[in-house]
Structures are given as C-alpha cells and as structure tokens.
Amino acid sequence: MELIQMELGILQANCYIIGDPKTKEAVIIDPGYPDKELLDWLQNEEWKIRGIWLTHGHFDHIGAVPFLKDQLGVQVRVHSLENEYLENPELNLSASYSSTELSFSGDHQMEDGDTVSMGNHIFHVIHVPGHTTGSVCYYEPKEKVLFSGDVLFRGSIGRTDLPKGSLSDLMNHIKEKLLVLPEDTVVYPGHGPATTIEEEKKSNSYLSDQWYETN
Numbered sequence: 269m270e271l272i273q274m275e276l277g278i279l280q281a282n283c284y285i286i287g288d289p290k291t292k293e294a295v296i297i298d299p300g301y302p303d304k305e306l307l308d309w310l311q312n313e314e315w316k317i318r319g320i321w322l323t324h325g326h327f328d329h330i331g332a333v334p335f336l337k338d339q340l341g342v343q344v345r346v347h348s349l350e351n352e353y354l355e356n357p358e359l360n361l362s363a364s365y366s367s368t369e370l371s372f373s374g375d376h377q378m379e380d381g382d383t384v385s386m387g388n389h390i391f392h393v394i395h396v397p398g399h400t401t402g403s404v405c406y407y408e409p410k411e412k413v414l415f416s417g418d419v420l421f422r423g424s425i426g427r428t429d430l431p432k433g434s435l436s437d438l439m440n441h442i443k444e445k446l447l448v449l450p451e452d453t454v455v456y457p458g459h460g461p462a463t464t465i466e467e468e469k470k471s472n473s474y475l476s477d478q479w480y481e482t483n
Contacts, residue, residue, distance in 0.1 A: 269389055269411050272309065273456070277301030278365075279328040282458055284415060287315050288387020295386045296342075297321045297406065297415050298458060299332035306332065310340070321384065322346045323417025323458060324403040325353025326430075327362035327370055334372055343375035345384060347395060350402025351377060359431050378404065394445050398438020399426030405446065412453045414465075420446060420455060422463035425474045442475065 272285040277300040287294035294315040299306065310317070319342050320333060333344060346354060351374050357363035362370040378384070380395035384406070394405040396419045403426070406415040418426040420442055428435040451466035468475060 276303045281328040291387040293387040298329040300328045302332040302335045320344045324400045325350045327366045345376045346374035347402035347404045348377040396441040414455045418458040421457045
C-alpha cells in the first residue's frame with residue numbers, strides 16, 4: 269500500500285491518499301481543503317480515485333469534499349450518525365470557523381464492523397464516538413495501519429468539548445476498540461505525526477489506568 273500525507277487548511281488537518289500499486293486504485297481520507305498541493309497531485313498522478321472516506325464531519329476534514337465530488341465524480345463514505353454533521357454547518361463548525369458554510373450529504377452510510385475496500389486492501393470500520401457521535405477509524409489488519417481521525421493522536425486524544433462530544437464515550441471506546449489492536453499497529457491521526465498503539469499505551473497520559481479506575 270502506498271500512502272501520501274498532506275497537511276491541509278488553516279488547522280493543518282492530515283489528508284491521506286492511500287493507493288494499491290497493483291491496481292492503481294486509491295481513496296482519499298479526510299480532504300479538508302482544496303489545497304494546491306492536493307489538486308496538483310490529483311492532476312499529475314495516474315491513480316484511479318475510487319472514493320472519499322471520512323473519519324468525521326468537522327469542517328477541517330471535509331472542506332474539499334464538494335469540490336472533489338464535482339471534479340472527480342467520486343462518492344463519499346461516512347458513518348450513519350455523522351451525516352447530520354455534514355448537513356449542518358453548526359455541527360460541522362464551518363458556520364463558526366470557515367468563510368464558507370458546508371452542507372452536503374454522504375453517499376454511503378457505514379456502521380461499526382463494516383468493511384470498505386481499496387484495491388486489494390480491506391479496511392475495517394471501527395466506530396469510536398466521543399469526539400463526534402459518528403467518528404470512525406479505518407483499520408487494515410494485514411498492513412497493521414489505523415487511520416484514527418481526531419479520535420487518537422500521538423500523546424493525546426480528540427476534543428470532547430465540541431457539539432455532541434463525550435469524554436466518557438471517547439475514552440471507553442478507545443480502550444475497548446483501539447488499545448486491543450496489535451501493538452505494532454501504526455496510527456495515522458487527523459493532526460500531527462504518526463504513532464503506534466504500543467507507544468500510546470505506554471506514554472499517552474490521557475489513557476492511564478488511573479483514569480479508567482476512577483471513572
């Protein structure tokens with residue numbers, strides 16, 4: 269699997285383009301802004317873009333979606349509970365933080381445990397609510413890679429003080445669904461550098477046993 273990472277928009281959200289070099293198929297994860305770097309890459313590369321996968325519906329992760337849908341004719345996958353974020357500028361925060369209010373619908377709504385494919389790679393959809401109600405991670409067990417969106421970062425976790433956030437939901441689902449993955453799983457977050465499950469279990473202070481014992 270080939271991976272391209274770009275930091276897009278005012279919040280430098282990570283956009284990932286993942287591709288299968290055997291089939292030349294690729295998908296875009298969280299295109300937050302129609303940045304020149306992204307547009308140049310799409311114009312100059314020969315990948316067949318098969319879709320857009322969203323980890324969640326905040327403006328810094330979805331800002332380029334309407335443009336890309338129009339230009340590429342691709343469809344968008346999002347968790348069923350997250351579609352209201354895409355449609356509501358208040359929930360997706362574009363009404364407050366962006367010059368353009370965003371409102372559109374996903375084409376395919378997913379549920380926890382679903383699988384999505386990119387070339388010969390199969391990804392498992394892991395629903396991890398708390399940052400938003402429909403936040404998901406995408407996990408490929410053969411490659412041992414996890415695209416975590418704004419659920420889990422290197423040394424941190426996603427914010428829960430935004431509309432419909434829940435700290436207890438986020439913490440409990442991270443423990444039950446992410447920390448049980450193989451420790452050498454590489455985590456590609458929505459902001460900042462990559463990490464591993466092992467590293468976060470060892471050094472992420474937000475995920476200490478003390479928090480779980482007292483809550």
